[in-house]
Amino acid sequence: MLDALTLDQMRTFVTVADSGSFRAAANKLYRVQSGVSVAIGNLEAQLGVLLFDRSGHRPVLTPEGKVLLSNARDILLRVDALRAKARGLGDGLELELPICVDTLFPIHEVGLAIAQVRATYPSVTFRVAVEPLGGPQLALKEKRCTLAIMVGEDFRDPRITFEALCSVAQVAVVAAEHPLARQGISHTSGVMEFADHLQIVLSDPSKVSEGRDFGVVSPQTCRVSTQDAKHGLILAGVGWGRLPLWLVKRDLDEGRLVRLSTNLLGRNGELESEVYLAHRLDEPLGPAARQFAEALFSLKTSNGPVPTT
Incomplete structure (x- = not known):
């Protein structure tokens, strides 16, 4: 019976699980609700397990359903990748x-x-x-x-x-006339040395990292929406922050910026990312x-x- 499983059944299963109801899944799939119910029922019969507990107001995944859902997602992802590769082999030049x-x-x-x-x-x-x-x-x-x-x-x-x-390196920097530059930050400098100074932080325009901060150590922050704004504010002496080394190398060479070489901000104030x-x-x-x-x-x-x- 497992040979009779269809991709449509698995897509229906995943859609019901993601949307939380047979009606919502039917709307997403542009099908009638009874058709979604039949597809799930047939899939359960072929697998020999109940995928959803239907005793409440909304269908709830059974323990077996939770286990099989990840397998269904993996199969659909692989099929989509196969189709995309096949289409790519026959596609013409992009406009x-x-x-x-x-x-x-x-x-x-x-x-x-x-x-x-x-x-x-x-x-x-x-x-x-x-x-x-x-x-x-x-x-x-x-x-x-x-x-x-x-x-x-x-x-x-x-x-x-x-x-x-x-790989790309980010370095912690501050304007040459900023108090932190004159303070003489060392490898062992900790959070307290930065607590009284504004950190310029790049904000995420998406909600992908909502509620998360990356590399923020100062309680005082100025959040900006672009790297150019961050660079400009740091150069103006407003505060300190991390910037990509390729962007600030000339500023460092010509003395407009200085590095904050504390291990608090990466080894010697440097963070390398892939x-x-x-x-x-x-x-x-x-x-x-x-x-x-x-x-x-x-x-x-x-x-x-x-x-x-």
């Missing part, structure tokens, strides 16, 4: 390639990769968004981009595939997207990682 880039990644390197693609496919237009934290992940989930460049390990999703690209090129498992990559990925990896292989010293 547009939307990309979302984490604000910690140097945009000029994205430009170099785009230039290579444009040399081969001059008719393809590009749309590039630069967003911090959970922004690139959300853009992929909402299908606002085909490729995303994401930084760190905090925004994983089973529907998204990740391939390590390089950068990933990501895309949805269920969305095929066309020729331009594949060449962009190849160009970006080729750039990182020939140039090495984003400088950390």
Whole structure:
């Protein structure tokens, strides 16, 4: 009987579990409620277990249903990935390639990769968004981009595939005239040395990291929406914060900024994070997207990682 299982039954099962009722699932699937009930009943008969307890006002997953739900999700994800790969093999050239880039990644390197693609496919237009934290992940989930460049390990999703690209370093910095610069922060400096000074913090425009903070150690914060704003405020002496090393290297070399080399903020005030090129498992990559990925990896292989010293 297990050979008679269908993908439609499994999608119906997952949809009922996610929506909380047969009626809501029917609306999402554009089907009548009785059809959803029949599909679940047939699936239960074929599996030989009850998936939902129907004794209450709303169907509730049984212990067996909870176990099998994760298996159903995994099967559907693999099938979607297979279909996407097959479609990608037969798809023509994209008219547009939307990309979302984490604000910690140097945009000029994205430009170099785009230039290579444009040399081969001059008719393809590009749309590039630069967003911090959970922004690139959300853009992929909402299908606002085909490729995303994401930084760190905090925004994983089973529907998204990740391939390590390089590493990027963030360093804690402050303006040369700021009291913290004159205070002489050492490797052993702790939270108390920063408690009276404003920390400039980049906010997540999405709700992906709602309720979470990353690297915030000062009780006094100024939250900004862009990396440029954070950079500008730190340069102006308003406060201190972490910025990508590639962005502030010239400021450091020319003495406008100084590093805060405390181990409280990473080894010698430096935090290195992995950068990933990501895309949805269920969305095929066309020729331009594949060449962009190849160009970006080729750039990182020939140039090495984003400088950390």
